[in-house]
Amino acid sequence: MAPISIQQEDISIITVAKRILSLSSQICFYLIANSFPEPSFTADEGDVPETPEYEALRAPLNDALHDIFRLVNGPKNTLKELIFSHYDLAALQVALDRGFFNHVPLPKASSSTSIMKSSEAEIAQKTGMDEGRTGRILKMLATHRIFKEVEDEPGSFMHTANSAFLSRNPEFYAAADMQMDDMFKVACEASAMISSSPFDLDISRSVFHQRYGTSMYQYYEQRPGKAQRFAKAMGSWSRLNRHIDELYDGFPWESLKTGKVVDIGGGNGHTSVELARMFPSLQFIVQDISPHMLSQAHQDVGDRVTFQQHDFFNPQPVHDASAFIIRQCLHNYNDKDAVKIVRAVVPALKRCGRGTPLLISDIILPESGTTTRFQEHHLRQIDLCMMVLHGAKERSKEDFEKIIKEADQHLEIVNMCRNPMGIGLLEVRLNVE
Known part of the structure; x- marks a missing residue:
């Protein structure tokens, strides 16, 4: 049939x-x-x-x-x-930037019967803007059940689950604020970017570079306040999509015993810190080129997590590792640069113990028809995010295989797992006789 x-x-x-x-x-x-x-x-x-x-x-x-x-x-x-959805996002942009979510009181203990609320006038005064536009923004957000106008008291607003979530979760707030600030402005110019470069795409031809005249990473290096927000946002992203769970479940960490794990491009180290808590016998080295990212490092796992400034386009300097991790890095680069990043690890893999794994943790795009449209939609959002920010992309398993083989023909994917959100783990090893 x-x-x-x-x-x-x-x-x-x-x-x-x-x-x-x-x-x-x-x-x-x-x-x-x-x-x-x-x-x-x-x-x-x-x-x-x-x-x-x-x-x-x-x-x-x-x-x-x-x-x-x-x-x-x-x-x-x-x-x-x-x-018309960009007007909804514009309302959210203003509310995040002006701190609306922190100027409506959260509910007290569940036994309390009083309604915790603020008037348009109170919110306007605290956020430093006029009352008229404050009310218009609140009413727009309320149509999404972000805030709620108090019944029988027009002009007063209370929290809903959605607005309270932003108020209670500063890391998610940072992620939302970053998206509605820099990223929203960039995404609006995607068509102009394609018009200026209809056939070629790399970091210098990304929408972000076109708008700000520099890469996203250099942009944040020059703006420490926004760099701190970015670091907090990345921590929220990790928990939101269960990256740590995928790393935890996708590889037998106990087999490394008391080994050393190198987290290449590890930012502020939140991934390594979580793994260090789960596996107290392991040592971790977090590498990142950005001193601002490293300055945000966690310090609650003693000396088992150390930090090293390193450009992952340069040869990997650690030659006694039990495993290497490249997590959420390759999707920031086009294929040519992704090959360079993987290739820079190969000499170290050859000098480390036989079978030392390179663990690539990234979104792995599903084959057509193998997931729901709802799940695929979110993955396609992230794919376009990589396009406009970095001139890069998300990849399928086949895409990763091409990059790995171009980096070194002896590299092989020996295991792959992926969670429902599309976050995957590729275990790559050198197959040298």
């Missing part, structure tokens, strides 16, 4: 609604069975579970929800929502 084409697929309001009901019921049963609280919009509620079982239900439910939204709205209304 021939496979069903997209045109023959049974997508209708009623069939999609049935799927939504089924998946929603399964989520409710899962929450009850595992003693997770029912999600709500109230400010004192926590986030949803971050378990593989919950993700396996959440992703297809989002596919179905987006389908029914588009079906009932039709093309005109669906596209209208999309082409």
Whole structure:
């Protein structure tokens, strides 16, 4: 029997609604069975579970929800929502920049019956802007359930789960603020970048470089305050997408015994610090070219995590390692530069013990049709992020294999794992007889 084409697929309001009901019921049963609280919009509620079982239900439910939204709205209304969405982001940009989220009081203990709120006038005064635009920004965000206007008290606002999450999580706030500040401004000029360089793409032809006249890394080197925000944002990104879990589960760290692990391009060291906590017998060296990133280093694991300034385009200086990690670095570079980064490690791999692994932790794009559209959409967002910021891209396993073989024909991927968010781990070794 021939496979069903997209045109023959049974997508209708009623069939999609049935799927939504089924998946929603399964989520409710899962929450009850595992003693997770029912999600709500109230400010004192926590986030949803971050378990593989919950993700396996959440992703297809989002596919179905987006389908029914588009079906009932039709093309005109669906596209209208999309082409006006930059105004929603503009409201969020102002609220983050002016600190709206820190000027509405969080709820007190759950036993309290009082409503914690602030008026437009109070928020405007604390954020240093006029009351009229303050209210307009708040009302726009409230349509996304970010803040809520108090019932029977127009002009006063209280936290919802979404706005309270930003208030309570400074690292996620930093990630959101960075995206709505530098990255939002850059993304708006993607078309201009392609017009100026329609066929070639590298870091000097990225949108970021075109707008600011320098690479993103040099930009932050020149702006220590923004560099600190970037470091906090990267810590939030790591926890948000469970990178550490993937590293933890994807490689037998105990087999290294009391070995030394080199974290190449490791930034402020949050990955190595987490691994050091999990594996107290291991030593870690965090390498980064940026003194600002290294200055943000954690110091709570004693001398088992040390820091070294190093440019990963230059030959790797550590020759007695048990393993090397390149985490969330290669996607910042085009294929030519990614090959150079991997190739710079090869002489050290040859001088270290036989079979010393190079662990590449990065997004691994799925093959077509192997994941939900909801999950793929987020990965495609990150792919375009790499394009506009660095003139780079996310890669599939096949893409990584090409880079690794070009770096050295004896390098081989011996193991691969990937979590539902697309974050993967490639175990690469030298196959030398």
